[in-house]
Amino acid sequence: MKPERGPLRVALLGCGVVGSEVVRLLREQADDLAARVGTPLELAGVAVRRPERVRAGVDPALVTTDAQGLVTRDDVDIVVEVIGGIEPARTLMLEAMKTGKSVVTANKALLAEDGATLFAAAREYGADLYYEAAVAGAIPLLRPLRESLVGDHVHRVLGIVNGTTNYILDQMDSGGAGFNEALEEAQALGYAEADPTADVEGFDAAAKAAILAQLAFHTPVTAADVHREGITEVSAADVAGAKGMDCVVKLLAICERVPSEGGRNGRGVSVRVYPAMIPRTHPLASVREAYNAVFVEAESAGSLMFYGAGAGGAPTASAVLGDLVAVARNVVGGTPGPVEVTYAKLPVLPMGETVTRYYIHLDVTDEAGVLATVAEEFARHEVSIQAVRQVGLGEEAQLVVVTHRAPDAALSAVVEGLRGLDSVREVASVMRVEGEE
Ligand SMILES: NC(=O)C1=CN([C@@H]2O[C@H](COP(=O)(O)OP(=O)(O)OC[C@H]3O[C@@H](n4cnc5c(N)ncnc54)[C@H](O)[C@@H]3O)[C@@H](O)[C@H]2O)C=CC1
Ligand SMILES: N[C@@H](CC=O)C(=O)O
Numbered sequence: 082m083k084p085e086r087g088p089l090r091v092a093l094l095g096c097g098v099v100g101s102e103v104v105r106l107l108r109e110q111a112d113d114l115a116a117r118v119g120t121p122l123e124l125a126g127v128a129v130r131r132p133e134r135v136r137a138g139v140d141p142a143l144v145t146t147d148a149q150g151l152v153t154r155d156d157v158d159i160v161v162e163v164i165g166g167i168e169p170a171r172t173l174m175l176e177a178m179k180t181g182k183s184v185v186t187a188n189k190a191l192l193a194e195d196g197a198t199l200f201a202a203a204r205e206y207g208a209d210l211y212y213e214a215a216v217a218g219a220i221p222l223l224r225p226l227r228e229s230l231v232g233d234h235v236h237r238v239l240g241i242v243n244g245t246t247n248y249i250l251d252q253m254d255s256g257g258a259g260f261n262e263a264l265e266e267a268q269a270l271g272y273a274e275a276d277p278t279a280d281v282e283g284f285d286a287a288a289k290a291a292i293l294a295q296l297a298f299h300t301p302v303t304a305a306d307v308h309r310e311g312i313t314e315v316s317a318a319d320v321a322g323a324k325g326m327d328c329v330v331k332l333l334a335i336c337e338r339v340p341s342e343g344g345r346n347g348r349g350v351s352v353r354v355y356p357a358m359i360p361r362t363h364p365l366a367s368v369r370e371a372y373n374a375v376f377v378e379a380e381s382a383g384s385l386m387f388y389g390a391g392a393g394g395a396p397t398a399s400a401v402l403g404d405l406v407a408v409a410r411n412v413v414g415g416t417p418g419p420v421e422v423t424y425a426k427l428p429v430l431p432m433g434e435t436v437t438r439y440y441i442h443l444d445v446t447d448e449a450g451v452l453a454t455v456a457e458e459f460a461r462h463e464v465s466i467q468a469v470r471q472v473g474l475g476e477e478a479q480l481v482v483v484t485h486r487a488p489d490a491a492l493s494a495v496v497e498g499l500r501g502l503d504s505v506r507e508v509a510s511v512m513r514v515e516g517e518e
């Protein structure tokens with residue numbers, strides 16, 4: 082008979098919004114977790130920056146500021162990293178894996194910047210590296226891509242992966258709070274990153290897009306490869322323009338395989354994050370507050386939709402605990418989990434080659450021939466117009482143009498050209514349109 086093993090000892094790095102919830106769940110669900118793993122999970126230590134702070138439910142004897150010492154201790158089996166940022170998180174995780182420990186992390190910034198180093202270490206030392214919480218918080222998305230869909234051929238991953246910006250855009254759309262007020266609320270609710278610039282400038286969503294693209298297309302993608310635009314430039318006029326089109330503005334992460342004539346894998350991938358209009362009838366339009374939703378389109382599976390809480394302490398801790406149990410079971414069973422494979426090595430194509438649609442709102446002089454001059458600018462760059470509408474007269478004259486799909490570079494050139502026309506007083510709003518033709 083196999084001898085019963087002792088408890089698995091867990092080192093927790095960071096005890097902020099997510100870490101404190103991990104501690105709570107480990108305590109409150111101890112018996113169930115032990116039954117599911119086959120042995121108890123025991124907290125070996127909690128590394129913090131400010132030890133003097135009182136932390137509810139954390140035994141002060143477990144608290145340390147020596148994270149490095151904690152991850153290399155012989156009585157630690159698994160390390161949970163919820164500090165965030167690049168360093169010291171990277172060094173701590175590498176040290177942990179070098180000394181034979183498996184790692185669970187929620188750190189998308191690090192995985193998207195230098196995941197390759199961490200994955201290489203996991204392979205070299207036979208350790209597990211699990212990170213479900215890093216993308217779309219509680220929503221099971223990475224495990225489905227990494228395991229359930231690994232036998233399929235993914236074409237596209239499209240979704241809302243940042244709760245803070247969705248909360249802000251939702252408030253702007255519903256006419257509630259302004260930008261700053263909504264951001265403060267998102268921070269108070271524990272959705273925002275330590276530096277909310279990461280949220281509102283799209284860095285957080287870009288990191289998640291890189292992780293998703295890498296898993297979906299088995300190809301190396303880092304945050305630096307992702308075309309990124311945040312929501313700080315989204316104005317009340319953009320939101321109102323979207324309403325006028327029966328659309329809503331959402332910050333979207335889009336990862337697409339770009340088809341080629343011959344090869345099945347395509348000629349590359351497009352990975353991008355930007356605010357875009359989507360029709361109110363589109364399922365993503367009904368994703369409110371800080372919720373996330375992601376569509377995965379795969380050859381055999383068809384379209385799959387994942388929806389739920391993408392941010393916040395308890396939802397994120399749920400994903401961390403799920404990984405912790407999975408890793409603990411692997412330790413108990415003596416078999417490591419799956420490793421990342423990036424064999425496809427597809428290039429990430431420049432944004433200019435990406436095919437999208439544009440909505441363009443122009444303040445124009447109301448005189449004969451303006452429409453023709455404007456239309457000529459589109460024709461010059463071979464961008465076909467789907468619809469054009471005039472709003473107002475005289476000083477108030479405005480044109481709203483929606484294009485058919487065209488390369489982004491051509492659309493940018495059209496906007497540049499329009500800015501140079503005498504009959505165009507102002508290009509009031511430019512936004513990509515996603516969702517449907
Ligand atoms: N809050 C959320 O909704 C989500 C957060 N995440 C990720 O989870 C991680 C943690 O996020 P939060 O808990 O929200 O951040 P937080 O800022 O609330 O917590 C991080 C904690 O780590 C501590 N810390 C910093 N440097 C340290 C060090 N050298 N040693 C020990 N402790 C140190 C900080 O004092 C802080 O208490 C980040 O990677 C974040 O991107 C992922 C999904 C959702
Ligand atoms: N700051 C992030 C937290 C989760 O990743 C968000 O707002 O979605």
Ligand code: NA
Pocket residue numbers: 213214215216217218219220221222223400
């Ligand atoms: Na997740």
